[in-house]
Amino acid sequence: MEIEKLRILGEASQYDLCNYVSLNQENFTSKNLPGIYHTRTPNGCQVPLFKVLMSNHCTNDCKYCINHCHNHFERIKFSPEELISVFLHYYQNHYAEGLFLSSGMPGDADLAMENMIEVARKLRLEYEYQGYIHLKIIPGASYDMIKRVMSLADRVSVNIESATSSGFEELTSTKDYHNDILRRMKWMGRLKKRHPQMAPSGQSTQLIVGANDETDLDILKRAEWLNKHLNINLSYLSPFEPLEKTPLENISKPADNRTPRLYQAQFLLNSYGFSPDELVLDDNGFLFLDDDPKLLWANSHSDMFPMEVNEASFKELLRIPGIGKISAKRIIEARRKGIKFTKLQDLKDLGVVVSRAEPFIQLNRAQQTTLPF
Known part of the structure; x- marks a missing residue:
């Protein structure tokens, strides 16, 4: 029983x-x-x-x-x-x-x-x-x-x-x-x-x-x-x-x-x-289900991008697709130590999902360096 x-x-x-x-x-x-x-x-x-x-x-x-x-x-x-x-x-x-x-x-x-x-x-x-x-x-x-x-x-x-x-x-x-x-x-x-x-x-x-x-x-x-x-x-x-x-x-x-x-x-x-x-919603107040809400927001704010990773504030970094709270903190900590980001690989090593972030960032206001595959 x-x-x-x-x-x-x-x-x-x-x-x-x-x-x-x-x-x-x-x-x-x-x-x-x-x-x-x-x-x-x-x-x-x-x-x-x-x-x-x-x-x-x-x-x-x-x-x-x-x-x-x-x-x-x-x-x-x-x-x-x-x-x-x-x-x-x-x-x-x-x-x-x-x-x-x-x-x-x-x-x-x-x-x-x-x-x-x-x-x-x-x-x-x-x-x-x-x-x-x-x-x-x-x-x-x-x-x-x-x-x-x-x-x-x-x-x-x-x-x-x-x-x-x-x-x-x-x-x-x-x-x-x-x-x-x-x-x-x-x-x-x-x-x-x-x-x-x-x-x-x-x-x-x-x-x-x-x-x-x-x-x-x-x-x-x-x-x-x-x-x-x-x-x-x-x-x-x-x-x-x-x-x-x-x-x-x-x-x-x-x-x-x-x-x-x-x-x-x-x-x-x-x-x-x-x-x-x-948030990007349809006319009835529902999320679009085919895309990430953060990506939809970024695509609707093209005037803010590409964002310079070496200058952006913590709050600004959080607006970039592919960058979360942990990776944003790591970026800020690295910059305080005098580190400049010049390659996408540098960001990938800190946990950034660079495949998502790449269209929305720039590094040292120079052309981004692609990842070796």
């Missing part, structure tokens, strides 16, 4: 992302180890997490979710002791290196939170587990519950799901966008500011792409707002998946490359100093 619970509640957790990738069913579960999810760290390493729902009982009517309250199937749950036992077995056998725990909401948000808190409390205090814990905040949870969660977890999150309140209302009638979601996110932000040791990895959130009529511009403006006001540097974007026995089962999936393009654009906003108004 425990293995069956793992299979069901592990699969049911798959739509809560903790990885900046498109949904990949094979990444969530396996026949031998249900509940294992392989996430990637910023440096590219894969880390196995035990990722599961505490319960699939839920009184919310989210139209995209298989656990919505109008769906009739067997509802099951883990007790805190059962879940701890399974997780410690996985952890001690090196199957998982951390815990990602979420839950449906069985009528009362604080009741659901209490069970997840008990798991984290016992792991920390009774079993002296000091590894990674990510706990989901149930929409509508009380301030005191959120504070308790943040004292135990490395990362916390509540899913915002939609970029606008009207879009949110298209997806559910049992949750309030401003009260249940945004207010809780602001509470977490304030607690983190007052107590930096709480949830040391901060908070994250998730938006669904393609479940309603929201445009890419809507999504990107919300992502920028979350970064500016709540210090959420990158929001997870979950491409909508039409699931059987949900009200949205006949809605089409978004184009495969829509979510990756949105991630690229979000990086431009949150890490490269772009504003939403600078």
Whole structure:
């Protein structure tokens, strides 16, 4: 029965992302180890997490979710002791290196939170587990519950799901966008500011792409707002998946490359100093899917290029296709040491993607030297 619970509640957790990738069913579960999810760290390493729902009982009517309250199937749950036992077995056998725990909401948000808190409390205090814990905040949870969660977890999150309140209302009638979601996110932000040791990895959130009529511009403006006001540097974007026995089962999936393009654009906003108004969009507020948003911007600003690499500021370098934050920093550091760039190979050695950058740069105001092949 425990293995069956793992299979069901592990699969049911798959739509809560903790990885900046498109949904990949094979990444969530396996026949031998249900509940294992392989996430990637910023440096590219894969880390196995035990990722599961505490319960699939839920009184919310989210139209995209298989656990919505109008769906009739067997509802099951883990007790805190059962879940701890399974997780410690996985952890001690090196199957998982951390815990990602979420839950449906069985009528009362604080009741659901209490069970997840008990798991984290016992792991920390009774079993002296000091590894990674990510706990989901149930929409509508009380301030005191959120504070308790943040004292135990490395990362916390509540899913915002939609970029606008009207879009949110298209997806559910049992949750309030401003009260249940945004207010809780602001509470977490304030607690983190007052107590930096709480949830040391901060908070994250998730938006669904393609479940309603929201445009890419809507999504990107919300992502920028979350970064500016709540210090959420990158929001997870979950491409909508039409699931059987949900009200949205006949809605089409978004184009495969829509979510990756949105991630690229979000990086431009949150890490490269772009504003939403600078992005190249179609008349309806959607990104062009055939080209990188940064390349489209550069091609539409021919007056700024070619840019002299030996003179450009850090912010200007970030506008050049093929130059990222790391390579831009390396260029600035090399220039401070008196190094002048005269060959494309010099830039390639610093991590610049010269095949993309070459049309947009010049070196010492001289003709660029091509790479030897």
